[in-house]
Amino acid sequence: MASGLIGASLSGCAKGETLAPLPVVDLSPLAPKAQTQVAGAQAALAQATAESAVPLAARFGELGRQYQAYQLLGAAERAYRNALALTPDAFEWRYLLAHTLHEGNQNEAAAESFDIAAELRPREGVVLFWSGQSWAAAGKPEEAKKRYEALLKDEPDHAAAMIALSRILQQEGDLPRTIELLEKARALDPNASEINYPLGMAYRALGQEEKAKPLVAARGDTKVKLVDPIYVDLKSLAEGAAVVLQEGTEFFEKGDLAAAERAFRQAIAEDPANVTAHENLGVALTRLDRLEEAETEIQKAIALEPNRVSLHFSLGSVYSRMGKGQQAIDSLRRAVQLDPAHAGAHFNLANALVRGGQPDDALAAYQRVVELQPNNADARLLVGLMQIQAGRWAEAERIVVASATAVPDHPRLVEMLARLRAACPEDARRDGPAAMALAKRLMDSKSDINSAVTQAMALAEVGRFAEAEALQAEALRVALAESRPDLEASLTYFLDLYKAGKPARELWAPDDPLMPGVQ
Amino acid sequence: MNRRSRLRMMASLAMIGFSPNLAACRAGASGPLFVDQAAALGVDFHHDAFLSGDYHFMEIAGFGCGMLDYDGDGDLDLWFVQGSAAGRSVAPSIPGDTRPKTDRLYKNLLKESGKLAFEDVTEAAGIREDGYGMGLAAGDYDNDGDVDVYVTNFGPNALWRNNGDGTFTDVIEASGAQEERWSMGAAFLDYDRDGWLDLYVSNYVSFTLSSHKACYAPSGAVDYCGPASYPAYSDRLLRNNGDGSFSDVTGELGIGEVAFPGLGVVAADFNRDGWPDIYVANDGTENLLWINQEGKRFTNQALAAGAALDGSGKPEASMGVVADDLDGDGDMEIFLTHLTGESNTLYIDDGAGLYHDGTNAAGLGSSSLPFTGFGVAALDYDGDGWQDLAIANGGVRTVDTAAAGQTAASTGLEQFWQRNQLMRALGQGRWEEIPAETAGDAFTKPDIHRGMAHGDLDLDGDPDLLVVRVNGPAMVLINQQGAPARWLGLRLVDTKDRDASGALATVVTEEGRRLTRRAAFDGSYLSVSDPRLLVGLGEDSPVAVEVQWPDGLHERFTWAGRATETYVELKEGSGEELP
Helix, strand or coil: CCCCCCCCCCCCCHHHCCCCCCCCCCCCCCCHHHHHHHHHHHHHHHCCCCCCHHHHHHHHHHHHHHHHHCCCHHHHHHHHHHHHHHCCCCHHHHHHHHHHHHHCCCHHHHHHHHHHHHHHCCCCHHHHHHHHHHHHHCCCHHHHHHHHHHHHHHCCCCHHHHHHHHHHHHHHCCHHHHHHHHHHHHHHCCCCHHHHHHHHHHHHHCCCHHHHHHHHHCCCCCCCCCCCHHHHHHHHHCCCHHHHHHHHHHHHHHCCHHHHHHHHHHHHHHCCCCHHHHHHHHHHHHHCCCHHHHHHHHHHHHHHCCCCHHHHHHHHHHHHHHCCHHHHHHHHHHHHHHCCCCHHHHHHHHHHHHHCCCHHHHHHHHHHHHHHCCCCHHHHHHHHHHHHHCCCHHHHHHHHHHHHHHCCCCHHHHHHHHHHHHHCCCHHHCCHHHHHHHHHHHHHHCCCHHHHHHHHHHHHHCCCHHHHHHHHHHHHHHHHHCCCHHHHHHHHHHHHHHHCCCCCCCCCCCCCCCCCCCC | CCHHHHHHHHHHHHHHCCCCCHHHHCCCCCCCCEEECHHHHCCCCECCCCCCCCCCCHHHHCCCEEEECCCCCCCCEEEECCCCCCCCCCCCCCCCCCCCCCCEEEEECHHHHCCCCEEECCCCCCCCCCCEEEEEEEECCCCCCCCEEEEEEEEEEEEEEECCCCCEEECHHHHCCCCCCCEEEEEEECCCCCCCCEEEEEECECCCCCCCCCEECCCCCEECCCHHHCCECCCEEEEECCCCCEEECCCCCCHHHCCCCEEEEEEECCCCCCCCEEEEEEECCCCEEEEECCCCCEEECHHHHCCCCCCCCCCCECCCEEEECCCCCCCCEEEECCCCCCCCEEEEECCCCCEEECCCCCCCCHHHCCCCEEEEEEECCCCCCCCEEEEEECCCCHHHHHHCCCCCCCCCHHHHCECCEEEEEEECCEEEECCHHHHCHHHHCCECEEEEEEECCCCCCCCEEEEEECCCECEEEEECCCCCCEEEEEEEECCCCCECCCCEEEEEECCCCEEEEECCCCCECCCECCCCEEEEEECCCEEEEEEECCCCCEEEEECCCCCCCCEEEEECCCCEECC
């Protein structure tokens, strides 16, 4: 490539500098569109032998941008250096060279390059910011500090500079100033975790735990906005399926499903054989409730890669939502066959089997989930429920007790155990005082209709029918006030028992909407 | 740092001012500090990753190595973890080696012959470990006086019971310690203080060959996936029943409440309440600090303690881990190795159970940015009494090579090559990188380094290193410094006659220094190191050794009449009890 220029000494070069040969870059690992894009910039440079310094520098610079966008940092550095040999005062190439060096962790060289760029454009605050970042990364915090302080003098509301400076001050032990800066930054951008967490740690170091706690809890990876148009433009150069796919994933995670769909479709256009793009599009369409389109995309992905577990798992979810029970079961069985340790697939398979009227198989699948994820309260709850529904009381008791021990704070497990102790038809399983204690614990943690019904059941079991009746009546009143007429029949069912001085001998009323179940 | 710690540190600093720089005076100071003598010593282990060309995740994620005295003769033997086809139609990557692909055990012949040399005794020892190997944990779980080995695999794990006659038997099925999910780190600890070693296993992610998917570098090229590409597994805690079997107490004790991609594990009493806690380095997510609630439950207090995230509140890709008194103030720092661009992290212990990210102030930040760190060892290579750090580096993504300043010209394994680092402690909680050329070839030549173990292989009073490489030969790095004028080797033995892994020993010297070290098999990256302590004293002399035993007992052993410049055994219960 560009053979006419490699190693040539041009009259346009500053201070007698020569152009360095550019490395031969193997583009074959790049995505097809990226290859075309970079090859275009290479060709443009190859055709530029007769040009004068400025446009030639622009072609080197453009090639540098392409290389940098695809993380070919060594080649990008050479291209930028040639651009600067031709036009030493070109801010853009100097600035991007500095970024290239910073990305390659050549931080001291990056910092020096940012400093030269800052001299070229003294009013460009972001250059000082990156200079500070590079000096800090090079292990020279005192140099970094000077840049951040200079930047804050010009732009007192530069939140990113405040955060960066505060990090140095915190390391120096200057906690009051650290806090002052971070509080100021927080006023500008209250949601940035990169402010909240270090602020919390600074308060904690001063012993102010109450202030520290919520700030430390607000951890994450949310950064303050940094205005850096040249660098953003460069990053937007990178195309190809992988890059678009990544963007789509980010949109999906943020909940912007329409943008995610567009990105995934673009990725497929770039690379029709990209299994992940088809899969992700299928998942996004499922979320958008466009189930037939989702099925089509996931089937395309399966045709490309038949043994990818996640595809069968996703297809199973689509079929479940479409009401195609047997197809859901088949897909999920395939998923667990491919990956016997996939707890999510076992769980969804169990749900599909329940809906398909295969309780024994469902029970085995839920039990497998519990083996894989001992703290999966939902699976434990459903294992217990299935034993209760089958009237296997001893087994139900064993499982519910073990589950309430393993996941002690899960209200629905506590509720199930309390009801078992209060209303189990087998006398040996009931224990009124234990039911009372559990119901009280439940009520203390969550005061709702479920808890009230459970406590009423326990009260009836210890013979306190009047209190049971009053509590059950109150639950009924609340249900109706909360527009839950669907609960009226089941609440009345138990209320009538207590009025007649009878304890409950069923854990839930017939067709009780409060009974836990498969969603 | 609390007031008492600060006073201790000031006192020790005052003394340091009078100590000559002994490292520079000793023999070998002009040559490389470490020399790889694997071939000359008879260590011909060559790791085989069984590369498929499909970028299967486990090919790049492993693996550890071990230094342990399996035959109890007083010198350190070597255990290497090996790859396998793992059910794929993949031929071995290393041609010419016709031996079965299994973990390999090399016996140290030093005690028998008086000369450091190793002999491959894998077959004689009955070891046939053909899983796709990841890591090791060591401990005498059956209290029979010899060290047993737990091997984590991509696939079912193994428990190799030491038969005490130079052979091992895999008892995983009968033991109930089976784990079929992808496991990485593991550590033995007696969490309930019943005298039997329990086992913590860190699990990684739900990648399987059938769930394999293509991941891409920013360039669009196919690359290895990261942990975020697959759901994480929860870790597992197994209680030793005292009859050779284990019970799964993961759910009961709260360990199953979270699921993060776990790698390095250390067990130590972080909050100094006399009960061993557990720290887990997680890949790309918050780290875990499981605080032991007197053997009845564990609660994760990493976030509250300030040891979950970096200083800006960001989770990092934690790989290897060391827990030890790194800044010399008597409490326990945590050092973690990380992905390229993240810097390694040093959590400074303030002496009251709280940590802060002190990486940059310690000089450990910028030098680590270009590298992806895995194995790590805290060792006093120059015998000056301050703990230095050796770090094994190697990339996991193609882009890391570019970031490390190398050109990714190849599409082969060279894309992941990085060089190792040796960080010399300057005292006062600061380190500087030793120039790679000074440290030796093992620190200049890039490769895909992973596990690292440390111990005194030649019993000469200075620490040596073992480093393993993906698809490459193992390195046995012999320290060329020579021992300092005064040194102390300590073997801490508990009431069950086992190495007291997790014990803290503080050597009190005539000059008033207090040198604290943690005895441990665990730590680094999926590796096992010598739990014996090697304490360089310069020209100072020991007055006493104070030991905080894992079961909570605190004892003092006065040194009058005891030897130095050799290894000394301290038995729990034979010292003077301290409050």
